[in-house]
Amino acid sequence: MIDPVELHATCLPFAEARTLPAAVYTSPEVLATEQSGLFGRTWLCAGREADIPAAGDFLTRDIAGDPVILVRGDDGRVRGFFNVCRHRGSRLIDDSAGKGLARIVCPYHAWTYRLDGTLARLPGGDAAAREQPGLVPVHTGTHDGFIFVNLDPAAAPLALQLEDLPDFSRFQLPDLRVGWRRTYEVQANWKLICENYSECYHCPGAHPQLARLSDLISRSSRPMEIGDCYNGGPMQLKDGIETMSLSGKRTVTPIPGLSADDHRYVYYYVIYPNLLLSPHPDYVLTHTAWPLAVDRTRVECELLFTREALERPGFDPADMANFWDITNRQDWALCERTQLGAASRGYRPGPYQPAEDCVHTFDRWYAERLAALL
Numbered sequence: 001m002i003d004p005v006e007l008h009a010t011c012l013p014f015a016e017a018r019t020l021p022a023a024v025y026t027s028p029e030v031l032a033t034e035q036s037g038l039f040g041r042t043w044l045c046a047g048r049e050a051d052i053p054a055a056g057d058f059l060t061r062d063i064a065g066d067p068v069i070l071v072r073g074d075d076g077r078v079r080g081f082f083n084v085c086r087h088r089g090s091r092l093i094d095d096s097a098g099k100g101l102a103r104i105v106c107p108y109h110a111w112t113y114r115l116d117g118t119l120a121r122l123p124g125g126d127a128a129a130r131e132q133p134g135l136v137p138v139h140t141g142t143h144d145g146f147i148f149v150n151l152d153p154a155a156a157p158l159a160l161q162l163e164d165l166p167d168f169s170r171f172q173l174p175d176l177r178v179g180w181r182r183t184y185e186v187q188a189n190w191k192l193i194c195e196n197y198s199e200c201y202h203c204p205g206a207h208p209q210l211a212r213l214s215d216l217i218s219r220s221s222r223p224m225e226i227g228d229c230y231n232g233g234p235m236q237l238k239d240g241i242e243t244m245s246l247s248g249k250r251t252v253t254p255i256p257g258l259s260a261d262d263h264r265y266v267y268y269y270v271i272y273p274n275l276l277l278s279p280h281p282d283y284v285l286t287h288t289a290w291p292l293a294v295d296r297t298r299v300e301c302e303l304l305f306t307r308e309a310l311e312r313p314g315f316d317p318a319d320m321a322n323f324w325d326i327t328n329r330q331d332w333a334l335c336e337r338t339q340l341g342a343a344s345r346g347y348r349p350g351p352y353q354p355a356e357d358c359v360h361t362f363d364r365w366y367a368e369r370l371a372a373l374l
Helices: 005-012 026-040 190-197 309-310 319-344 354-373
Strands: 044-048 057-063 067-074 077-083 119-121 136-142 147-151 176-186 229-235 265-271 275-279 283-292 296-307
Touching: 005 354, 026 067, 026 119, 026 283, 044 057, 044 067, 067 147, 176 309, 176 319, 190 265, 190 275, 190 283, 190 296, 190 319, 190 354, 229 354, 296 309, 296 319
Parallel strands: none
Antiparallel strands: 044 147, 057 067, 067 077, 077 136, 136 147, 176 296, 229 265, 265 275, 275 283, 283 296
16 A cells, blocks of 8 residues: 555645655555545446436446446436345346336346336235345436536535535536447556546647647636636637637537637646546536446546537537547546556656646545545
């Protein structure tokens, strides 16, 4: 494990701070601590309400090593449960998503649960067994159309974790729908994904397509935004550029009601620990990073559009999707190179550069929480 003193250098003021020690990217013991103490006790974005719009629609997730079901009930509420039968622990649902589920039926002994988690049918059971409380619940909440879960039985309300999050209402997030989705498996630690997203110091040499479209290093006259649960800020589009796409031109209906100023900027936010949210003038880009191993991360990327854009004849997200697929793959290659370096005995924590203020803010947030768990 890591001595908390090693993390102190990351928590120093920006000019004096040093990057995180190698073990946070390479140690299985650190990952186990993160899973139990961070991912297991923090509100995490696990999906979108629009993904399960009707009663019986569901998603499954593996969170901090635990299987979870998210299902919309007959009353319209989204609920979360551990994906584990109360009888002898069989996993209940294997599919990652589905629609129209009337009941949750265990494939082992056919114990059957209602969509609110209560026990509905017990083949051959006695009266005492019928009083089982049903599926074990998981704290579930929603914000701006996103579904959050927290495995901690004593979790504070979601609103407390997100209370200082910027107001994104002008981007109409609850009404947006997925127009493109891709899942990547990156051979790098999840924190490297978040750090890479937090800076564009690397962009001039690594992202020629992106470099053509937006201001890469500075954020114009706008400062970085920092809160207890996030950090980020805007990057200005270059003259003549309308959005982030291969052409730089909008090919879909923009999000209505945005100001002229919003049409000149793209925003990038890390919402701790693993949601990356990027509102654009015409769509919203999201990534969620899920640790699979100390050196392996599943990243789910989505492009969200207005229903008007999706329903317009000829809707085609390719200009934007291809741009972000190229950019993602460029980023993942850089993260994988850094993972290899972190595993070397030659790795030493280094100084942050002026364009890496958001990286330092994320690293400091992480270092403080890891130190508290050690």
